[in-house]
Amino acid sequence: MINETVGIIGGTGWLGGSIAKAVLAKGLLSAANLVISNRSGNHPLAQQGACLVADNQDLVDRSDVVIIAVRPEHFASLNINATGKIVISLMAGIGAQTIAAQTSAAAVVRAMPNAAVEIGQSFTPWYCFAEVAATTKSLVQRLFECVGTAAEVQQEDFIDYLSALSGTGPAFPALLMTTLANQAMAAGIPCDIAQLAAKNVVVSSSQLLASHDAQHMIDALVAYRGVTAAALQAMIDGHFEEQVGRALQAGAAVARQGLQT
Ligand SMILES: NC(=O)c1ccc[n+]([C@@H]2O[C@H](COP(=O)([O-])OP(=O)(O)OC[C@H]3O[C@@H](n4cnc5c(N)ncnc54)[C@H](OP(=O)(O)O)[C@@H]3O)[C@@H](O)[C@H]2O)c1
CATH class of the missing domain: 3.40.50.720 (NAD(P)-binding Rossmann-like Domain)
Structure with a gap:
């Protein structure tokens, strides 16, 4: 105390x-x-x-x-x-x-x-x-x-840069979760199943990362050369990393220029 x-x-x-x-x-x-x-x-x-x-x-x-x-x-x-x-x-x-x-x-x-x-x-x-x-x-x-x-x-x-990263807390995962669910529904998966599946990926399965290195996890899953490898490769080919970089810079720019009105 x-x-x-x-x-x-x-x-x-x-x-x-x-x-x-x-x-x-x-x-x-x-x-x-x-x-x-x-x-x-x-x-x-x-x-x-x-x-x-x-x-x-x-x-x-x-x-x-x-x-x-x-x-x-x-x-x-x-x-x-x-x-x-x-x-x-x-x-x-x-x-x-x-x-x-x-x-x-x-x-x-x-x-x-x-x-x-x-x-x-x-x-x-x-x-x-x-x-x-x-x-x-x-x-x-x-x-x-x-x-x-x-x-x-x-x-x-x-601090300004991290405002856009960790300061956003659940925002990026929430976007990923809604996107996964929306895409599954668009592919014909029933709404309740789509939402359960997306929530499992973002909230539950990701708990493994608390005790496993993220890059090792990617390498281990991609090594099967199957479904996960194809899905992640499509994201990489779609410039996922660059998109995340732009998102962080956009948020940081707002933090740097100030929010006072
Ligand atoms: N929420 C986030 O995820 C997050 C993340 C990083 C940083 N931040 C920063 O944290 C700060 C607070 O965010 P928040 O989400 O906690 O906002 P919030 O829930 O709206 O809380 C702001 C509090 O300030 C009180 N307040 C407003 N004007 C006041 C005044 N003149 N005197 C005393 N109290 C006053 C409000 O109560 P009354 O209306 O009763 O006055 C309210 O309880 C923000 O500056 C934000 O940039 C937030």
Whole structure:
């Protein structure tokens, strides 16, 4: 358990709420050391003892570490002074320099979790803007290990690129799953069977990759020189890798240019 008080602005949202629940469930923080804010009030987390406030400056004043978990378009209106505090931003597309200038924080960290924080399975790369104490880095790592795995990266641009990769969480698999099911239905497979088959591929069979190297898995299945080899070769011939590369660059470009409106 850590002694710092952590405030989460937007602490009842998808990411903020999941992180709030996880730090309590994993015992990283006591409820007395957790402050959350939103605009709409009333949230089950308040019944677990976390302090729910409406005034973001009040949250900042009570906290040692402030996590900003609002949508990027809401950042400009937060109007907080976090002098002397550590600010961790989860916002896509808002640079550390902007966050430092608008909050006056002593230290700014950008972190990019994904929606799997909800099930404790996110990967969260994080980046420290300027010099940050080793104790702060350790705290950041422990915070995000409450919702999965985490790693520090050394360039802020990596956060923008990874926003389009791991930050998208279930998005690529969801697209693959709907595409597989749609194609199977178009080929005449009944809808329920098509969806079961596609879900098995994306959600269940892929669990093997938790303990098997992906390239070895491809090599082993292609070695049969049969159905799988033909299917994967068609994807390779269709420039699958280049398409994925373009998708990642398109997302990263949006993250780099910023999402503030
Ligand atoms: N979701 C993802 O997969 C994902 C992945 C990577 C990064 N991110 C980043 O994470 C951030 C949060 O995303 P999310 O999906 O968790 O959004 P979300 O579910 O909409 O949560 C945002 C929260 O912020 C609160 N809020 C809005 N304005 C506020 C204000 N002025 N003061 C206090 N609270 C305020 C909202 O509650 P009220 O409406 O009650 O105020 C809401 O609970 C975004 O910046 C996004 O770029 C999200």
